[in-house]
Amino acid sequence: MSSSFEVWMKEVQARVEAALDHLLPKASLAPTRLHEAMRYAALGGGKRVRPLLAFAAGEVAGADVARLDIVSAAIECIHAYSLVHDDMPCMDDDVLRRGRPTVHVQYDEATALLVGDSLQTEAFQLIADHVLADDARVQLEMARILAQASGSRGMAGGQAIDLDAVGKSLTLPELEFMHIHKTGALIRASVALGARCSGGAGLSAAELEHLDRYARCIGLAFQVVDDVLDYEAPTESLGKTAGKDAANNKPTYVSLLGLGRAKEMARELRDEAAAALARLGGTGGRTQRLAELADFVVLRRF
Numbered sequence: 001m002s003s004s005f006e007v008w009m010k011e012v013q014a015r016v017e018a019a020l021d022h023l024l025p026k027a028s029l030a031p032t033r034l035h036e037a038m039r040y041a042a043l044g045g046g047k048r049v050r051p052l053l054a055f056a057a058g059e060v061a062g063a064d065v066a067r068l069d070i071v072s073a074a075i076e077c078i079h080a081y082s083l084v085h086d087d088m089p090c091m092d093d094d095v096l097r098r099g100r101p102t103v104h105v106q107y108d109e110a111t112a113l114l115v116g117d118s119l120q121t122e123a124f125q126l127i128a129d130h131v132l133a134d135d136a137r138v139q140l141e142m143a144r145i146l147a148q149a150s151g152s153r154g155m156a157g158g159q160a161i162d163l164d165a166v167g168k169s170l171t172l173p174e175l176e177f178m179h180i181h182k183t184g185a186l187i188r189a190s191v192a193l194g195a196r197c198s199g200g201a202g203l204s205a206a207e208l209e210h211l212d213r214y215a216r217c218i219g220l221a222f223q224v225v226d227d228v229l230d231y232e233a234p235t236e237s238l239g240k241t242a243g244k245d246a247a248n249n250k251p252t253y254v255s256l257l258g259l260g261r262a263k264e265m266a267r268e269l270r271d272e273a274a275a276a277l278a279r280l281g282g283t284g285g286r287t288q289r290l291a292e293l294a295d296f297v298v299l300r301r302f
């Protein structure tokens, strides 16, 4: 990881934290317990991979950073909601997230349910409240992209398949279908939204297609690495309970392919993502951050 990438990453992470802090309802606003719990779920943690992708795609499009702040906050609201609900006893039943007690443990189950619901709707309120694209039709498309990526045709659908798969054996295409939805859809939407935050005519259809190809590879690579880390990394460095997949008898890339082949697959997906960037126009300059993020996703240890 180059020092300039590290500086850029920290800068974006700080911007996203500040944007969420500013945009989320204050804990002093009634209902105070719900607002405090929403802030507990969304602030002060996480790698902010999806905002980093939105900012990097925005760099390709020459996007306004103030627009990227809003889009990133909206995406993180959806992401935080999904983690809160996923950790609940009716789903993954976990007590640790980002190194802290999960929301239903820190507060209670009903509050966790409402936190997820409220963060989800907050995301769409942010998109409705701010100008994010010069063309109102593009802004409407952004809302549609985020809705599709979050709902039953995207992340929530992937989660349903995941819950159904516990204790079953899946084929590789079935596992891939599940993860393209559960994890990949929001990652793909992050790149798509960042790329649409530019002024004027924006990127061409061909450029958006290359970016989308990149995003699909990164979305899958992210999940393959997540499976590897769940198998290999200790709970302390993950900030969440390690080894849950095997404990829950869940099919993963590691259980299907073996550790070595799963790691190889992540690297192949990174190379495919890099090839999509090359088609977009060169390896350096405007695509540099996206290329560095592809390495970060594959080489991360948490």
Ligand code: GRG
Residues within 6 Å of the ligand: 045, 046, 047, 048, 049, 079, 081, 082, 083, 085, 086, 098, 155, 156, 159, 182, 183, 223, 226, 302
């Ligand atoms: C409840 C609708 C609904 C969906 C849940 C995202 C998800 C679907 C479940 C989370 C479970 C999980 C471990 C998924 C694998 C990949 C993933 C999304 C990991 C968590 O994302 P990170 O690593 O988390 O970006 P941070 O904490 O860094 O933001």
